[in-house]
Amino acid sequence: MRTLLRRSALAAAAALAPALAVPADAPPPMIGFTADGARAQAVLEARFDQGLDAREMRAWLERLSSEPNHIGAPHDRANAEFMLAQFRAWGWDAQIETFSVLYPTPKRVSLEMVAPRHVRATLHEPPIAGDRSSAKTAGALPPYNVYGADGDVTGELVYVNYGMPDDYRELARHNVSVKGRIVIARYGAGWRGLKPKLAYEHGAIGCLIYSDPRDDGYGAADTYPAGAGRPAEGLQRGSVADMPIYSGDPLTPGIGATRDAPRLPLSEAKTLLKIPVLPISYQDARPLLEALGGPRAPAGWRGGLPITYHLGAGPARVHLAIQSDWSQKEIYDVVARLAGSVYPDQWVLRGNHHDGWVFGADDPLSGNVALMAEMKAIGALAATGWRPKRTLVYASWDGEEAGLLGSTEWVETHAAELAEKAVAYVNSDSNTRGFLEAGGSHSLQRLVNQVSAGVTDPLQPASVLARARAVAIVGGSRGSEHTAEERRIARELLDGGDLPLDPLGSGSDFTPFLQHAGIASLNLGFGGLQPGGVYHSIYDSFDHYVKVEDGDLHYGVALAEVAGHVMLRLADADLVPLRTQDFAAAVGHYVDELDQLVVHARDEAEANHRLLDERVYELAASVVDPVGPPARQPAVPFLNLAPLHNAATTLAASARAFDAAFAATTAEPARLTPARAAAVNAALARAERALLGEPGLPGRPWYRHMIYAPGLYTGYGAKTLPAVREAIEERHFDEVPAAVTMTAAAIDGYRHALDAATAALR
Numbered sequence: 135m136r137t138l139l140r141r142s143a144l145a146a147a148a149a150l151a152p153a154l155a156v157p158a159d160a161p162p163p164m165i166g167f168t169a170d171g172a173r174a175q176a177v178l179e180a181r182f183d184q185g186l187d188a189r190e191m192r193a194w195l196e197r198l199s200s201e202p203n204h205i206g207a208p209h210d211r212a213n214a215e216f217m218l219a220q221f222r223a224w225g226w227d228a229q230i231e232t233f234s235v236l237y238p239t240p241k242r243v244s245l246e247m248v249a250p251r252h253v254r255a256t257l258h259e260p261p262i263a264g265d266r267s268s269a270k271t272a273g274a275l276p277p278y279n280v281y282g283a284d285g286d287v288t289g290e291l292v293y294v295n296y297g298m299p300d301d302y303r304e305l306a307r308h309n310v311s312v313k314g315r316i317v318i319a320r321y322g323a324g325w326r327g328l329k330p331k332l333a334y335e336h337g338a339i340g341c342l343i344y345s346d347p348r349d350d351g352y353g354a355a356d357t358y359p360a361g362a363g364r365p366a367e368g369l370q371r372g373s374v375a376d377m378p379i380y381s382g383d384p385l386t387p388g389i390g391a392t393r394d395a396p397r398l399p400l401s402e403a404k405t406l407l408k409i410p411v412l413p414i415s416y417q418d419a420r421p422l423l424e425a426l427g428g429p430r431a432p433a434g435w436r437g438g439l440p441i442t443y444h445l446g447a448g449p450a451r452v453h454l455a456i457q458s459d460w461s462q463k464e465i466y467d468v469v470a471r472l473a474g475s476v477y478p479d480q481w482v483l484r485g486n487h488h489d490g491w492v493f494g495a496d497d498p499l500s501g502n503v504a505l506m507a508e509m510k511a512i513g514a515l516a517a518t519g520w521r522p523k524r525t526l527v528y529a530s531w532d533g534e535e536a537g538l539l540g541s542t543e544w545v546e547t548h549a550a551e552l553a554e555k556a557v558a559y560v561n562s563d564s565n566t567r568g569f570l571e572a573g574g575s576h577s578l579q580r581l582v583n584q585v586s587a588g589v590t591d592p593l594q595p596a597s598v599l600a601r602a603r604a605v606a607i608v609g610g611s612r613g614s615e616h617t618a619e620e621r622r623i624a625r626e627l628l629d630g631g632d633l634p635l636d637p638l639g640s641g642s643d644f645t646p647f648l649q650h651a652g653i654a655s656l657n658l659g660f661g662g663l664q665p666g667g668v669y670h671s672i673y674d675s676f677d678h679y680v681k682v683e684d685g686d687l688h689y690g691v692a693l694a695e696v697a698g699h700v701m702l703r704l705a706d707a708d709l710v711p712l713r714t715q716d717f718a719a720a721v722g723h724y725v726d727e728l729d730q731l732v733v734h735a736r737d738e739a740e741a742n743h744r745l746l747d748e749r750v751y752e753l754a755a756s757v758v759d760p761v762g763p764p765a766r767q768p769a770v771p772f773l774n775l776a777p778l779h780n781a782a783t784t785l786a787a788s789a790r791a792f793d794a795a796f797a798a799t800t801a802e803p804a805r806l807t808p809a810r811a812a813a814v815n816a817a818l819a820r821a822e823r824a825l826l827g828e829p830g831l832p833g834r835p836w837y838r839h840m841i842y843a844p845g846l847y848t849g850y851g852a853k854t855l856p857a858v859r860e861a862i863e864e865r866h867f868d869e870v871p872a873a874v875t876m877t878a879a880a881i882d883g884y885r886h887a888l889d890a891a892t893a894a895l896r
């Protein structure tokens with residue numbers, strides 16, 4: 135049901151925008167549809183929207199987040215069974231698929247400072263007035279980082295800023311080593327699992343990760359319950375699996391974690407950490423940081439605590455002990471199908487996870503209730519006799535928080551069938567008030583722009599696309615400065631270009647679909663207005679969500695409209711709705727970026743050599759904060775990226791030809807014979823698979839997509855053309871030629887698939 139607010143917004147939009155009035159019989163622009171098909175689809179989508187009910191979504195959110203719902207919690211399973219019953223009642227063919235995964239849970243966790251004075255960390259999030267579930271934490275796990283090692287270690291403390299590679303280079307200039315010591319890193323700047331991994335690689339024996347108030351506490355917003363900032367005792371739980379190597383169950387890389395699957399011994403699981411690691415609040419971190427001596431921390435390392443930040447090592451010494459139960463636990467994916475009437479063997483997939491760290495109202499249930507609303511509305515359409523042309527597969531995944539377990543194990547189990555049948559995967563996760571954020575395969579960029587142009591923003595009389603474009607043009611929604619890349623995008627938007635999709639790295643369930651299985655994917659959600667100050671804490675609750683985030687679930691309805699319309703168009707389009715010039719343009723842009731990366735690396739190395747040779751660092755050294763010179767960088771050779779430029783250029787020509795033939799065919803329905811449509815659709819459904827390279831990315835063959843990957847040393851952040859880009863960034867210049875060959879071959883493979891489809895269209 136639509137709310138009064140949304141109706142009045144639509145009325146206002148009509149009043150303010152008479153110029154947008156079009157003849158009633160003009161078809162809306164819909165890629166992949168004939169004019170008649172587009173008209174029928176618009177009617178279908180309007181009926182779908184009538185089936186969305188914000189109050190019902192709010193009630194589901196309250197129910198699903200009423201108790202802790204991590205892996206192994208009774209409420210996690212109860213939520214899966216509740217959804218199963220709902221999906222069946224709505225007319226879907228649904229079941230629960232169960233996997234058995236390694237999921238260690240803490241039995242004993244303690245942290246104390248033993249010198250220069252004794253302080254015991256509380257490791258506790260107390261109840262907050264007005265947040266009902268914060269007082270009902272029976273059954274919740276103690277705060278921890280899953281897949282850290284067990285251990286009982288004591289050592290001097292060292293502050294390592296965000297604990298990323300550059301931070302260790304800086305630490306070396308201050309002559310501070312972490313060898314045999316325990317590091318304290320702040321959250322932010324990269325995947326949390328990289329912090330203990332890099333600490334271990336530099337010789338540390340333990341790792342603490344704290345939430346600095348500058349990043350998501352009072353430095354960013356009023357703290358909860360007044361606002362969205364993290365309270366002093368708030369803790370960020372989270373996985374520290376080495377996910378840039380592979381996602382999913384650490385013991386079953388590449389295969390589904392069914393009960394009888396062969397499993398690695400713990401000692402051979404590459405994604406398990408080697409040292410103990412623990413998340414702490416800034417209240418617990420403050421006495422530790424305050425007790426550090428040694429050099430003053432560099433300016434960019436200073437957080438928001440009212441102390442002078444020092445690096446150590448010591449005199450603070452800490453004792454960290456963690457002991458876990460390393461047993462297998464069951465996870466429950468709820469998977470539902472609605473068979474297609476024309477192309478039952480082409481699957482359009484949609485997912486969101488249902489497990490949280492504690493109550494998980496925002497992460498993930500705010501997105502999960504949008505997925506449920508879509509399913510109910512589609513079920514109501516099916517009850518009237520309508521069927522999608524392609525098969526719809528909707529899934530609520532379990533075990534995402536530990537490392538994308540439910541989605542990865544499902545993809546690995548059904549790999550052969552997905553390679554044959556999957557057309558696209560549409561993901562969502564957390565959702566809140568704000569602006570549409572869309573990432574994914576660039577062949578789907580036009581579809582996302584067209585869909586979001588047709589969805590009205592809940593708060594302003596404009597489309598969600600118009601608002602997302604506006605914020606990209608004027609600057610970050612939090613008032614941040616534009617980067618050079620953002621300025622480029624703003625210029626292109628002002629010139630009328632489409633809102634670009636962000637390339638996908640990792641951080642949610644799209645990873646196994648896109649980067650392992652080669653399925654064109656999208657990640658959709660609203661947000662960007664507030665810091666995630668309750669992220670992965672007990673305060674990510676229903677009460678918090680309705681007070682601070684999206685109380686009326688209006689943006690939940692907006693997400694269901696955007697994702698639902700994308701799903702319905704993917705399912706019903708006469709031709710799979712890809713515009714390949716957008717993909718070709720993105721590839722061309724990424725290749726150009728590699729040229730700039732090489733030039734920049736060479737300039738930087740030359741400057742580094744000159745400053746070292748002319749002893750400039752020594753002359754500039756401060757007697758107050760002595761800093762040594764940086765390490766000497768390897769010289770950057772001239773690299774041959776020509777095969778990538780050739781591949782990108784020929785791809786652009788093929789994409790233009792394909793898109794023209796595609797548009798001509800949908801414009802002239804007589805040409806759209808069933809045989810031709812079937813041949814073209816079969817080719818398009820599988821086109822993204824051509825971008826998988828064998829044997830996969832260097833050192834991490836589970837990741838096979840040659841265009842998009844999470845960074846080996848960024849984690850969530852995307853690396854485009856990752857084999858080549860990372861070889862340059864890591865200064866592994868000897869690996870560049872093979873990476874260029876493999877990447878160019880994947881681009882050429884995609885071009886051949888397009889050329890075959892173009893021939894079929896003609």
Ligand SMILES: [Zn+2]
Nearest residue numbers: 497498563564
């Ligand atoms: Zn999530």
